[in-house]
Amino acid sequence: MRRLLLVVGLCAVVAGCGGDKSSDKTKTVTIAVNAPFSRTPYVGQTIADGAALAASKAAVDVNGVKYRFRIKRYDTGLSPSVAARNVRKAIAEGAVAIVDEGTGVDASWQFARDADVPLAVTYQGGEGLVDAAQRPNVFRIAPTDHGMAFRWAEYLIPKKLKIALITDDSSYGQQGAKALAEAFSENMDSVATKLTVPADAPDLSPQVLRARRAGATALLVWAQPTTIASVLSAARSSGWKVPVYTSPTGEDPLVRQQLANHPDWVDGLTFASGRPTAEVGAGPFLSFQRDLENKFGVQLVGVRTPDGAQVVQPPDYAMYSYDFVNVLAAAIQRAGGTADRKKILAALDQVTVAGANGDQRGFNENNHDGVVDDDVYFAKFDGMTYRPVKDDPLSATLVPIEQRR
Amino acid sequence: MSLPWPPQVLPQTPPLAPTVGGPLPISPRFFRRVPNRERVVVGLDDDGAPNSVRVQQTLVLKRLGDYVFAIPAPVKSVLPGPGTGSPPGRRTNQILWQGFSPGIRRLSVVADLQVAESAPLLPVKVHVEQSGGRSVVVIENVTGVTAKSYTADVEPVGLSQVVGRIRNAIRRDYSAEGLNVEVHGPQHPVDVQVAAPLRVSGTVGSRRFSAVLDGVRRKEVRLVVPGAAPKISMRVRTVAVPDRVRTAQSVRVQLANTIDLELTYARKRQYDQFLAAADPTGHSSTTYVYRTSPRPVAAAPLEAGGSSDNTMGWVALGLILAFGLPFAAVVWARS
Numbered sequence: 001m002r003r004l005l006l007v008v009g010l011c012a013v014v015a016g017c018g019g020d021k022s023s024d025k026t027k028t029v030t031i032a033v034n035a036p037f038s039r040t041p042y043v044g045q046t047i048a049d050g051a052a053l054a055a056s057k058a059a060v061d062v063n064g065v066k067y068r069f070r071i072k073r074y075d076t077g078l079s080p081s082v083a084a085r086n087v088r089k090a091i092a093e094g095a096v097a098i099v100d101e102g103t104g105v106d107a108s109w110q111f112a113r114d115a116d117v118p119l120a121v122t123y124q125g126g127e128g129l130v131d132a133a134q135r136p137n138v139f140r141i142a143p144t145d146h147g148m149a150f151r152w153a154e155y156l157i158p159k160k161l162k163i164a165l166i167t168d169d170s171s172y173g174q175q176g177a178k179a180l181a182e183a184f185s186e187n188m189d190s191v192a193t194k195l196t197v198p199a200d201a202p203d204l205s206p207q208v209l210r211a212r213r214a215g216a217t218a219l220l221v222w223a224q225p226t227t228i229a230s231v232l233s234a235a236r237s238s239g240w241k242v243p244v245y246t247s248p249t250g251e252d253p254l255v256r257q258q259l260a261n262h263p264d265w266v267d268g269l270t271f272a273s274g275r276p277t278a279e280v281g282a283g284p285f286l287s288f289q290r291d292l293e294n295k296f297g298v299q300l301v302g303v304r305t306p307d308g309a310q311v312v313q314p315p316d317y318a319m320y321s322y323d324f325v326n327v328l329a330a331a332i333q334r335a336g337g338t339a340d341r342k343k344i345l346a347a348l349d350q351v352t353v354a355g356a357n358g359d360q361r362g363f364n365e366n367n368h369d370g371v372v373d374d375d376v377y378f379a380k381f382d383g384m385t386y387r388p389v390k391d392d393p394l395s396a397t398l399v400p401i402e403q404r405r
Numbered sequence: 406m407s408l409p410w411p412p413q414v415l416p417q418t419p420p421l422a423p424t425v426g427g428p429l430p431i432s433p434r435f436f437r438r439v440p441n442r443e444r445v446v447v448g449l450d451d452d453g454a455p456n457s458v459r460v461q462q463t464l465v466l467k468r469l470g471d472y473v474f475a476i477p478a479p480v481k482s483v484l485p486g487p488g489t490g491s492p493p494g495r496r497t498n499q500i501l502w503q504g505f506s507p508g509i510r511r512l513s514v515v516a517d518l519q520v521a522e523s524a525p526l527l528p529v530k531v532h533v534e535q536s537g538g539r540s541v542v543v544i545e546n547v548t549g550v551t552a553k554s555y556t557a558d559v560e561p562v563g564l565s566q567v568v569g570r571i572r573n574a575i576r577r578d579y580s581a582e583g584l585n586v587e588v589h590g591p592q593h594p595v596d597v598q599v600a601a602p603l604r605v606s607g608t609v610g611s612r613r614f615s616a617v618l619d620g621v622r623r624k625e626v627r628l629v630v631p632g633a634a635p636k637i638s639m640r641v642r643t644v645a646v647p648d649r650v651r652t653a654q655s656v657r658v659q660l661a662n663t664i665d666l667e668l669t670y671a672r673k674r675q676y677d678q679f680l681a682a683a684d685p686t687g688h689s690s691t692t693y694v695y696r697t698s699p700r701p702v703a704a705a706p707l708e709a710g711g712s713s714d715n716t717m718g719w720v721a722l723g724l725i726l727a728f729g730l731p732f733a734a735v736v737w738a739r740s
Contacts, residue, residue, distance in 0.1 A: 279471040350496050360473050364494035364501050366483055374491055374504030393469060393507035 028068045029338055031055060031325060032090035034108075035101040035123075039078040040225070042253050042299075043101055043317070047122055048073055049296045050318030050356075051099045053288075054325035056295065062337045069325065080104035080171070084111065091115045096338055097328050099321050103171065105129050105138065113137045116341030118328065118348055122320040126175035132368045137345055139368045141320040141327075141361065143248065143274040147373030149179035152220060152245065152272060153187065155378060155392055161218040161243075162192040164211035166231060168199040168223035176222030176247055192216040197231075199224050208234040212242070222247040228269075229258035236265040245378075248273040253301040253313050256384055260303045266381045270389065275377040275398055276316045276357055282399045284358035288322065289315055289401075298405060306383045309404040319356035323370065326353045327362055406559075406592075408567065408584040408664055411671035414552040415599065419526045420681035421518075423479040423498040440465050441682035443691040445527070448698040451634040453531035453542070455524040456700040461486050462680050463513045466506040476500040478680050479522035486513025502683075516680070528603055528676045529618075529641050531695060533634070540635050542609045545625040546618035548676060549600035554664050556595055560587035561656050568650050568663050575646060575670055580686040584667060586660070597665065600624075601673040602646060607639025607695075617644055634697075641693040643673045 033051050037044035048071060055069035072095065074086035083104025088111045090098055098112055102124025112119040119138050121129055125145040130138050156163060165184065167177035177196065184191050193214035197207045208231060211219060219242055221231050228246050232255070235242055249255070250271030259265050277285050292315050293299075301311040328344075330351040335343035352362035361370050377395040379386040387400035441464055448457035463486060466472055476499065483495035493514040494501030500514055532543040563586045574581035600620020607614065610630040618624060646669045649662040677689040 359471075360503060364496045366495040367492065372491060372504045394505050397469065 025064065026066045026068060027338065028070055029096040029332075030070055030072050030090075030094055031097050031099060031328070032072050032074055032086070032093075032095040033099045033321070034074045034076055034083055034086045034090065035099075036078040036103060037073060037075040039076075040252070040254070042313070043123055044073075044075070046299070046313075046315055046318040047099060047101060047321045049292060050122075050315065050321035050323075051325050053292050053295055053318070054322040054329075057291075058326060058329035060329050060333045062333065065337065067329075067332060067338065069329065076101065076103050078103055078170075080107060084108040087111050087119070091117055096332075096341075096344070097324075099324055102126065102129060102142075109135050109138045116345055118345055120321075120324040120328075122324055123317060124172060124175065125179075126171075127179060128175075130368050132363075132366060135368075139324070139348060139363055139370065141324045141370035142317070143272070143371050143376050144369055144373060145175050145179035146182070147371075148247065148272045148376050149176070149183035150373065151376040151378075152180070153183040153190075156218065156220070156245065157184075157187050157190050159218075161190065162215050163190055163218045163220050163245075164192050164214060164216035165194045166197060166207070166211065166219055166221045166223065167195075168197050168227040170199040170224050170227075172247075172249070173199065173223045173227070180220065180222060197223070197227060199227055201227075201230065203234065204230040205234040205238065207231075208238070208240070212238075212240060216242065218243045218245065220245045221250075223249065225249045225252035225254035226258065228252075229255045232259060232265050232269065233262075236262065244269050246271045248317075251313075251316075251379070251386065253299075253303075256301055256303045256311070263303065263306070263384055266384060268380065268382075270378055270380040271386075272376050272378055273316060274320070274371050275375050275388075275394065276314055276319070276401055277398050278355075278358040279397065280358040282401065284354070285314075285319070285356060285401065288319060288356040292318060292322075300405075301384070303384045305385060305404055311384050312403050312405050314401045314403060320371070323353065323355045323361040326355075327351060327370070406557075406586055406588045408586065408667050409552060409554045411668060414554070415668065415672060415675070416550055419675050420678040420685075421478050421523055421526060422681070423477055423522055425475070425477050425496075425498045438467065438687055439682065439684040440687065441678060441684070441689040443679055443689070445679050445691060445693045447524070447527060447693065447695045448701070449531055449637055449695055450700060451533065451697065453533040453637070455520055455527065457698070458518040458520055458523045458527070459515065460518060460680055461513065461515045462500075463511065464502075464683050466510040466512065467508075469506060469508045471505055472510070473503045474683050475502070476681055476683070478516055479519040481517040481519055484515045486515045489513035500680075523679075526679070528601060528643075528693060529605060529695065531637060533637075535633055536629075538631065538633075540610070540630050540633055542628045542630065542635065542637065543625055544605055544616075544618075544628070544639070546600060546603050546605075546620040546623075548603070548672060549598060549620040549624065550672070551596050552599045552668055554595050554597045554661075554668075555592040556657055556661060557592040558589045559656060559660050560589065561659070563587050564656065564659060564663060565652075568659075568666070571663065571667050571670065572648065575648075578688045580674065581667060581670065597661075597668065599665075599668040599672050601676040602644050602669070603641055603676075604644045605639055605641050607637070609637050609639075610635035614639075619647070636697045637695060638697070639695050641695065642691075643676050646670045646673055 033048045035044035035047045052071045060067035076083035084107040087108035098119040102121045121140040127146050130140045165180050167173040299313045331347035334347040349365045352360050355361035378389045385403040388395040388398040390396050444461045446459045447455050450456050485492045490510045491504045528548050530545045530547050534541045567584050571581045598621045602619040604617050609628045616626045679691050682689045
């Protein structure tokens with residue numbers, strides 16, 4: 001009799017697995033967020049917050065069945081193998097989609113493909129990560145490295161600078177090195193030198209000195225935030241007031257936190273990123289920012305402006321994960337629910353939603369990148385806050401986002 | 406009283422208007438004063454039937470700002486065209502454009518279209534017949550339609566203003582607007598024939614030809630050449646609309662000729678946009694190129710994978726496990 005009870009109990013457990021705990025009229029579906037929460041907390045947190053905000057607001061109704069969304073976090077620690085393992089685990093736990101920072105996608109996308117699960121990169125812009133033909137289940141809402149590198153070339157070459165291209169040996173830095181090499185290949189006269197530096201080196205003075213001796217009149221750094229802070233520190237502490245341009249990691253709070261004792265070293269730092277506002281103005285982005293702050297609180301950078309105001313970080317990368325969850329919800333609506341995963345994948349190519357910054361957001365059959373290369377803008381730091389530059393046609397049309405509290 | 410309104414009395418197509426998956430959630434932006442140029446290349450079988458339709462569309466945005474719009478088209482493939490400032494996107498029956506124009510931006514796309522949906526809307530049909538040792542090639546303007554119109558006595562000063570507006574629109578290559586006349590007495594409905602006037606020119610075999618087919622008075626040109634299956638290569642473009650309105654004519658005749666001018670111009674503009682322009686009221690031009698060419702070879706379908714071959718086997722195994730295992734477990738538990 002005991003054995004019978006055991007069998008009946010096991011059957012009940014097995015029957016309960018593989019689906020979400022939902023009533024007939026409501027289904028809750030899980031979206032996994034796979035990001036480096038422990039190693040670069042700002043990146044992980046902002047991705048998860050954006051996704052969670054959209055998940056809390058998105059509502060899909062298919063034939064009277066309401067779909068609700070919940071977010072489950074997985075920490076990659078910036079390790080590709082951990083990231084890939086996380087994706088397998090998330091799929092096994094029933095995730096309907098993966099929102100990913102980008103680390104390890106070269107391995108993990110296939111696990112997702114085999115389960116017909118969409119995987120959306122919302123931070124890294126590496127060229128090989130997304131390919132609508134070869135990786136049909138991989139999507140991205142984030143500026144591409146290709147787009148940013150070409151925008152940098154378009155912006156910097158007319159300035160007649162001799163640029164030292166500095167990248168670190170992280171996978172992020174190496175993807176950037178590839179994109180920069182391609183973008184500047186037609187204008188090597190503008191390049192003074194190319195340097196790869198160790199991502200975790202405490203002191204980059206020798207490398208920065210090499211760039212100076214190579215005749216560089218500008219540094220373009222594509223690297224992790226700590227590397228950017230180290231480059232700035234090495235240049236400024238030696239009295240070299242060279243202009244420094246960076247990948248989007250230049251706006252990471254970590255850079256300002258590391259240089260908090262020398263706020264003037266941050267002044268003039270110019271980074272490229274996806275624009276946070278569209279031609280319709282700042283309204284949609286500010287509304288998104290307010291909703292995010294109401295739900296998760298203000299994201300303080302931990303530094304102050306020269307007049308003592310607290311500095312907050314605009315949630316520009318949070319809007320990408322937010323937008324993806326909304327595109328996913330629209331795709332589930334179009335696919336008639338979550339039962340047919342292939343239908344959801346196909347629908348992701350056909351739907352568009354209004355993005356957090358007022359832009360249209362969506363993918364198409366040719367292109368799984370949701371941020372067009374045109375949308376890369378440049379912003380410059382002054383007093384620990386940044387504003388769009390005025391000498392670039394796109395950036396000049398954008399309104400600055402308030403960062404003081 | 407308005408002159409017959411083209412969107413009401415003429416067919417809606419061209420431009421091509423396949424069913425699309427739904428409108429964009431935000432209104433398209435940046436679609437005023439966008440010049441549109443198209444080159445439509447039609448591949449022909451030996452009998453003159455179209456076997457492929459490829460369009461190169463070029464749009465030039467001339468102001469600073471965001472742009473977002475979709476061009477409906479029954480696309481099979483979408484590729485960036487020469488000199489494009491950004492790559493086009495593709496959805497079911499749509500070409501997508503989105504980005505930022507830094508002051509001037511050229512957008513160019515090369516799209517292969519579904520022949521079944523696009524060929525019926527081409528302006529010219531080609532038919533090749535064999536006759537003894539010769540071939541008869543018939544090139545026909547198929548843009549003609551019957552439209553509902555009317556005759557009436559109208560106020561002549563107002564009519565002359567309307568004629569002026571139409572002529573001005575033709576000169577500037579924009580859609581004519583504000584075409585209202587004052588009618589005295591009853592109107593009498595009539596049907597009128599309307600077609601886009603076309604110039605066709607090229608070669609059939611070794612014979613060169615050039616002709617204007619207005620689609621009403623002259624619809625076709627017949628060319629007889631020696632031998633079977635002659636190679637055809639020709640260009641088709643719309644030509645200026647004949648203006649037959651004269652002040653010496655009676656008001657009724659003037660009205661009839663004004664309506665003819667208005668509707669013929671509207672029909673011509675339809676064929677100046679085989680794919681819809683971003684700015685439908687603005688400047689557009691389309692060149693159609695017809696060429697005898699081999700039928701495109703469709704890619705061989707991939708062989709069915711092993712997993713799908715075994716579908717029934719997996720279903721059977723699932724059923725056995727679903728029913729057999731609990732039964733076996735109960736038997737085991739009671740043993």
